[in-house]
Amino acid sequence: MPPSDADPVVEVRDLVRTFGRGTRTVRAADGVSLSLARGEALALLGANGSGKSTTIKVVLGLLAPTSGAARVLGGPAGRRDARARTGYVPEEARRLPAVRGRELVELFAAIQGVPRAERRRRVDEALDGVGLAADAARRPVADYSRGMARRVALAAAVVSRPALLVLDEPTSGLDPVGTEQVLALLRGLRDAGTSVLLSTHERGTAEGLCDRAVVLGAGRVRASGRLAELLAGDATPGLLALFRRVERG
Amino acid sequence: MASLVALVRLEGLRRLRAPSATALLVGLAAALVASLALPGEAHGRAAAALEGALAALAVAAALVAAGAAASLPADRAAGAAAWLAATGAPVPARRAAPALAAAGLAVGVAAAGAGLVAAIAGATGLAVPTRVAHPIAVRTPTVLVAAAPGRAASEATLPAGDGPFEVDVAPRWRRDALDAAAAGTLRLVVRDADGARTLEVPARGTVAVGEPRGPVTLAAADPRVDVVLRGARRLGPAVPPWLNALLAGLLVGLACACGAPLAALLARGTSAATAGVATALLLLVGATREALLGMAAGADALAGGAAAAAVLRGAVALAPDLAALAAVGDAAAGRALSAASFARLLPAVAHAGVVAALLAFVPDRRPRR
Numbered sequence: 001m002p003p004s005d006a007d008p009v010v011e012v013r014d015l016v017r018t019f020g021r022g023t024r025t026v027r028a029a030d031g032v033s034l035s036l037a038r039g040e041a042l043a044l045l046g047a048n049g050s051g052k053s054t055t056i057k058v059v060l061g062l063l064a065p066t067s068g069a070a071r072v073l074g075g076p077a078g079r080r081d082a083r084a085r086t087g088y089v090p091e092e093a094r095r096l097p098a099v100r101g102r103e104l105v106e107l108f109a110a111i112q113g114v115p116r117a118e119r120r121r122r123v124d125e126a127l128d129g130v131g132l133a134a135d136a137a138r139r140p141v142a143d144y145s146r147g148m149a150r151r152v153a154l155a156a157a158v159v160s161r162p163a164l165l166v167l168d169e170p171t172s173g174l175d176p177v178g179t180e181q182v183l184a185l186l187r188g189l190r191d192a193g194t195s196v197l198l199s200t201h202e203r204g205t206a207e208g209l210c211d212r213a214v215v216l217g218a219g220r221v222r223a224s225g226r227l228a229e230l231l232a233g234d235a236t237p238g239l240l241a242l243f244r245r246v247e248r249g
Numbered sequence: 250m251a252s253l254v255a256l257v258r259l260e261g262l263r264r265l266r267a268p269s270a271t272a273l274l275v276g277l278a279a280a281l282v283a284s285l286a287l288p289g290e291a292h293g294r295a296a297a298a299l300e301g302a303l304a305a306l307a308v309a310a311a312l313v314a315a316g317a318a319a320s321l322p323a324d325r326a327a328g329a330a331a332w333l334a335a336t337g338a339p340v341p342a343r344r345a346a347p348a349l350a351a352a353g354l355a356v357g358v359a360a361a362g363a364g365l366v367a368a369i370a371g372a373t374g375l376a377v378p379t380r381v382a383h384p385i386a387v388r389t390p391t392v393l394v395a396a397a398p399g400r401a402a403s404e405a406t407l408p409a410g411d412g413p414f415e416v417d418v419a420p421r422w423r424r425d426a427l428d429a430a431a432a433g434t435l436r437l438v439v440r441d442a443d444g445a446r447t448l449e450v451p452a453r454g455t456v457a458v459g460e461p462r463g464p465v466t467l468a469a470a471d472p473r474v475d476v477v478l479r480g481a482r483r484l485g486p487a488v489p490p491w492l493n494a495l496l497a498g499l500l501v502g503l504a505c506a507c508g509a510p511l512a513a514l515l516a517r518g519t520s521a522a523t524a525g526v527a528t529a530l531l532l533l534v535g536a537t538r539e540a541l542l543g544m545a546a547g548a549d550a551l552a553g554g555a556a557a558a559a560v561l562r563g564a565v566a567l568a569p570d571l572a573a574l575a576a577v578g579d580a581a582a583g584r585a586l587s588a589a590s591f592a593r594l595l596p597a598v599a600h601a602g603v604v605a606a607l608l609a610f611v612p613d614r615r616p617r618r
């Protein structure tokens with residue numbers, strides 16, 4: 001059966017992923033299930049070490065599941081055609097040394113199949129969308145500040161207009177203006193049909209983009225549902241109250 | 250394909266912008282200037298200059314090729330490897346890109362350097378006069394032995410032809426006449442339709458025999474020294490020296506570029522420095538393999554030498570065969586390079602192909618459970 005719009009873009013079932021052996025085994029993901037529909041944005045929330053990045057890496061095919069399964073864009077996670085339609089921003093501001101910002105975005109445009117004739121314009125658009133100025137884009141990525149590196153990584157992820165965006169803490173290190181700029185860009189992509197799976201510790205990022213959230217704790221799904229309901233009218237600025245409630249069970 | 254092109258381009262930029270690239274270029278420029286300024290007179294000086302310049306280019310190209318080891322460990326450390334692994338770039342393209350970029354740069358450095366050297370040599374009167382060389386088949390080993398009491402002479406006769414005639418010879422001292430080594434020269438008797446004459450030749454190397462008429466018979470003149478005949482050729486028309494220098498640079502670059510996949514393969518399992526140094530050493534082994542195999546044969550004869558011989562043979566077996574670097578000597582000696590010169594690249598290219606296949610297609614260790 002060919003994939004249809006109604007099929008989830010990401011579907012994770014009973015995912016277990018362990019690291020290490022014997023008494024030192026860490027169950028980074030311990031039975032995680034989640035699904036993401038087309039044009040939907042889902043927030044992965046949870047304390048440090050709760051398994052957000054591990055889940056994301058399994059979805060990208062960078063880690064093999066110990067058990068359980070992840071399906072992405074109609075096939076098992078990690079297939080090449082799915083990777084070609086996925087944009088990823090890794091957790092840290094990771095860098096290819098000695099490459100300039102613009103060159104990095106051009107590289108991802110070429111790799112992810114943006115036609116040559118359109119590359120220039122699309123790279124400009126992506127850099128503009130993340131608010132990276134042209135003169136900054138001419139400097140080596142290795143010299144970037146944390147927030148600039150984040151922005152160029154986002155530009156590289158969105159330049160090919162992927163069907164799926166997987167963003168591991170996309171706004172960490174961004175200034176408030178940058179955060180709003182990036183959220184506006186992501187909202188536009190989401191409304192145009194891109195699915196977004198993102199992890200974050202920032203309430204503003206989750207609320208600014210996502211309807212639904214999955215809260216992880218020690219590798220398990222502690223809570224999931226509409227973000228507004230999970231926050232339950234909590235008026236405090238961060239996610240502290242939600243985390244406390246989830247911990248109490 | 251688009252992603253391979255983009256990745257190779259990016260790798261090329263990374264290599265060119267690495268701090269070591271500047272150091273390498275400065276070192277190479279110094280070596281080229283030094284070789285062009287070598288002392289000596291006229292013909293000998295031109296030959297020495299070209300040989301020195303090509304040797305410097307070979308070293309530079311080998312280092313550039315070994316630079317293919319730099320990218321994969323750096324990407325691993327920075328997490329960029331995982332970043333690229335999450336894209337649609339095919340795995341073979343991602344792994345092969347550093348090797349392809351380094352190989353391309355190695356060829357570029359050697360060819361461009363040789364072009365520059367040829368231009369400077371031409372402008373300063375240091376060009377090596379070059380002629381087409383037609384090799385004459387010589388059965389190996391061909392040893393010329395002078396007649397002595399109780400021993401018949403052993404001679405070699407080579408076919409007739411037009412043009413100047415050259416032979417490559419080396420002495421082999423008889424056990425009972427080691428004092429002859431002190432003499433330092435070697436004498437060769439050459440007989441053709443015009444009669445016989447004796448040539449004094451340097452103890453090792455290439456001897457111009459003039460333009461003999463009819464078949465040529467070569468004989469050893471000294472009963473204490475046998476002459477090993479290694480090769481012979483007739484020289485044809487002249488070719489432009491700059492063209493030969495350029496071809497030699499290209500050949501040197503191509504030979505050294507064959508080390509790039511090896512560097513990238515080693516870098517999958519080790520640090521960049523380890524992989525780079527190991528590659529440079531293996532290229533050195535590949536360039537000196539004949540001598541190393543000779544040393545291995547010598548070591549076999551020594552008590553306890555078998556292990557040393559095995560080590561030498563093992564290193565030679567792992568290294569690419571850089572027989573094509575013989576082009577350096579040919580170009581310096583004024584012999585035009587030919588298709589046969591390029592054919593000597595085949596073993597190194599085959600080595601690179603096998604290594605590249607291992608690099609691109611052997612999967613990573615499965616992720617830890």
Ligand SMILES: Nc1ncnc2c1ncn2[C@@H]1O[C@H](COP(=O)(O)OP(=O)(O)OP(=O)(O)O)[C@@H](O)[C@H]1O
Pocket residue numbers: 019020026027028046047048049050051052053054055091
């Ligand atoms: N490669 C690895 N080897 C060993 N343990 C790992 C590895 N990767 C993750 N872990 C462990 O798995 C658990 C979950 O890590 P993960 O990175 O998924 O957390 P996270 O939710 O993304 O945390 P953070 O909010 O700090 O980014 C942690 O205990 C971590 O130590």
Ligand SMILES: [Mg+2]
Pocket residue numbers: 052053054091168
């Ligand atoms: Mg994380």
